[in-house]
Amino acid sequence: MKIQFNLQHALSASLLILLAGCSSQSLQQADNRHGPVSNTLTQAAVAPEQLLNRLTWGSNPSSLQALQAVGPDRYLDQQLRPRNAVLPAAIQAQIDSMTISRQSLPDLMRDLEARRLASEQQKGTDDTLRKEYQQELSRLSREAATRSLLRDTYSANQLQEQMDWFWMNHFNIHNGKANLRAMLGDFEEQAIRPHALGKFRDLLRATVLHPAMLRYLDxxxxxxxxxxxxxxxxxxxxxxxxxxxxxxxxxxxxxxxxxxxxxxxxxxxxxxxxxxxxxxxxxxxxxxxxxxxxxxxxxxxxxxxxxxxxxxxxxxxxxxxxRQPATANFVSQKLATYFVSDTPSKALIDKMAQGFLQTDGDIAATLRIMFNSQEFIASLGKKFKDPLHYMLASVRLTYDGNTIINTGPMLNWLNMMGQQLNGRQTPDGYALNESAWASSGQMTVRFDIARAIAGGSPGLFRVDTPAAPPAAAMPATPGMQAAPAAQVTKPAVAAQMPQEKPPQPALAASPYVKSWSTKFSPATQTVLNQTRTAQEWNAIFLASPEMMHR
Structure with missing residues (x-):
């Protein structure tokens, strides 16, 4: 593959080797929900950063501190039985200021319907109201996506946030149909989140009764x-x-x-x-x-x-x-594909399915069986990250402890990698396997994103960042789905004022990151040691094969 770099010329050949390695299949290297906490993970002496990269959206010093305070098995138990997570005040303020947080879905949709009818009356004479109506739908859709990304980045209940996305993908609704852009925030908030780690039957019923699903599937x-x-x-x-x-x-x-x-x-x-x-x-x-x-x-x-x-x-x-065995098997296989391997063993799926049936579809209990399996432990560090995992892991690690006030760049990066939130047009949701995301074109885009994050202040801490070029305008590449151009919009104004001096990445100076990098392959460590600046080191770390896996 050919990739253009602005780093030192001497690193180019090594970087190409590292990036090529990202697309390899892997790096070369029965409790119930309310039962006692096992010591399986402790006995296995799992690497903390690898476990965190699987249980969370991306390991960082904050999550390491939380894990070390209670140990890996107790940390897993806390993630499976989350309490209300208190977000940083500035992040919560952004969420509270959103229309989707302040207005009920019935009131919101009645207001929108009045605007739609008014625009229909002007049809053929003035297009202004129709454009404003469409812009409002897009704004509400952006609010829902922004809220999800802020929670993914900052919530202590990281497993719940992952399961929130998993079920949003499982019960996929495409945001391009009719006025569904305005309904998706409520669908996630009312149908998915309350049941993401609960009973599957309750989750299923909530999706059946939600107007977004009834409209999407006619x-x-x-x-x-x-x-x-x-x-x-x-x-x-x-x-x-x-x-x-x-x-x-x-x-x-x-x-x-x-x-x-x-x-x-x-x-x-x-x-x-x-x-x-x-x-x-x-x-x-x-x-x-x-x-x-x-x-x-x-x-x-x-x-x-x-x-x-x-x-x-x-x-x-x-x-x-x-309660069908087929449902238990289907859900278990999909969970194992997401958390363990593209090809989970039949033995693991059967054990999870048995637990699913015995607990009447308890999602957390089914996950506990999976997380305590030797197959899960052996898989740590080998599961290829989809675009959302890669982007969030990079941001969580690089800007841990900083307050993002503009998710616009994050949304645009997802568009560029072909995994826009609620952007999958078919009801099957995005693929969970490596082959869907490991193309050379995907790796090129990921390295560009790594450089943007490593360079410091990639628009996350100011509100006037111009939008990136629409993904649909980019050449199509294997393994990527270009997002519709209309979905790449300018960042919304955040509730906070931009910081005077945006935080700069400090990966190269972070004891946690430096310690983690010593466990990377010799090839990756050689390239890291050849860098001449902290910015180069940051970019190489974020673009390494190890950062492409979880």
Missing amino acids: NEHNAVNRINENYARELMELHTMGVNGGYTQKDVQELARVLTGLGINLSKDMPRMKPELEKIYVKQGLFEFSPPRHDFGDKQILGQTIKGRGMAELDEVLLLLS
Whole structure:
């Protein structure tokens, strides 16, 4: 591969070797949720930075201090059972100032609908209101992405934040459809976060009832005598049992009948219907179960009869799906792929699936089985980072203890690497394996990002940074998905004033980082020792094969 560098010419050949190594498959080198803390990780003497790189979005001195205070096994237990995390005051202030934090989803969507209707009245004469409406949708989408990145960077509950992204990806909703940009912040906040380490059935139900999912997969148009199977198919194929889970097309059709009547209603008033139907009408926020639109006939799903009686059918079916061995296997395999290996063993998946079924879908209990496995311990340092992991790990390490007031560069870096938050167009979510992200083009972009971060003040600490060129304008490269140009926007004004002297990276002077670097491969250490400035050392460290893995 060819990569252009502005560092010392003498380092170029070595850097190319290091970057080429990033795309290798790996570097060469049963409790229940409320049970006692094991000592598995302590006995294994796992390297703290490697364990932290797997349990968190990226190891840094702050997370090391938290781990050392209680030991690795107790730290894991705390991550699996998180308490409310107190964010730095300046970060919390940014989140509190957001529209999505101050306005309920029903009020927000009613306001937006009024703006949309007003723009429709001007259609053909003045395009101003339509543009303003679209800009507001994008602004709200950016708020949701910014809130996620701030929590990922600063929250002490790092495993919860990783699981928050994992489930947002599992129950993927693309932000480009209709007005979903305005709903995604609430979807994450109300449907995903409260259940990210809880019971899978509760998580599944929360996603089914959220208007963002009902709109994305067209179930708001699913009604008796006008069946739309789209959501039913994805609910079985992508959300629960998996494509080879043993269900049939007839099961999909019957599930679609169960889902009839589940939709969205912006009105505050109950629609007119027969008195007997009013008794089973349900309205929660924007979600509506409309009995006149529901198919009340009996259904046959996975060999079980579901008596037609309204919303109660849904809970019966979700319980049925969440307790299927195929669901336990599918979810366990996906978790193991995310946290352990692109090819986790059948033995590990079977053990996790068994725990999933025995605990009635307890996500934390399933994860505990995985984290205490020898396969997980042996995998530390070998799992290739997707773009989000790479970017967050670099920022968390380089600017630990500093207050980011502008996530614009972070959002643009994700666009450049092809993993924009909520940017996956298909409902399957982003790939979790190395081959999706280890192309030469991806490595080139990552090195450019490493240089930007290592150079100091890459726009994270001021609000007037111009946006990077749209990713869609860049040549397509294997393993990358260019984000739509419209999604790369100028940074929003933060709640804080920019710092007079933005913090400078101090990786080369950090005892933690220097100690960590001594465990790198001889090839990486040789290149680091050849650097002539702290900035060069920072860039080489962030672009090293070891920083590409977790």
